[in-house]
Amino acid sequence: MTELTPAQSAVGDVAPQLASLTDDVLFGQVWSRHEALSRRDRSLVTVASLVTSSSFEQLESHLRLAKENGVREDEVVEVITHLAFYAGWPKAMSAIKVAKRVFAEKEEEIHP
Known part of the structure; x- marks a missing residue:
């Protein structure tokens, strides 16, 4: 199957x-397409876009993908903190809660 x-x-x-x-x-x-943007860079751009559009359901899976693509947790936190000033505090606070859940997941929960 x-x-x-x-x-x-x-x-x-x-x-x-x-x-x-x-x-x-x-x-x-x-x-x-890796010529102009690496998968890591695409992940950062995508995470930022999802935060600014309040697409928190999709943010969860893209945070996992970002981790697979080499984005560190502290970088995610910094992106969300930076976006608080441009996208708004409520969006950043909601996004950081999603990130906190994803950060707490154990590797075996993601890849059984």
């Missing part, structure tokens, strides 16, 4: 085309 991608698991049953575009175009093409 083929393992489902995160996008397929999340929305594939109701929006298979959206799941396919997420897998094939976003993560298959955009995230694989």
Whole structure:
């Protein structure tokens, strides 16, 4: 049996085309372009974008991906703190709570 991608698991049953575009175009093409931005840099940009748009559900999975891409916890905290001045305190406070949950996860919980 083929393992489902995160996008397929999340929305594939109701929006298979959206799941396919997420897998094939976003993560298959955009995230694989390393010439101008590394995966680490893309993670930082994505985390910042999700914080500023209050997309906290997506922020959780992207914080895990950022960790896999080499972003340190102190860097995440600094990005969120910096964004408090540009995106607003409530967004930063909500984002740091999500980050705190992700930081508390043990490695075996992420990759059983």
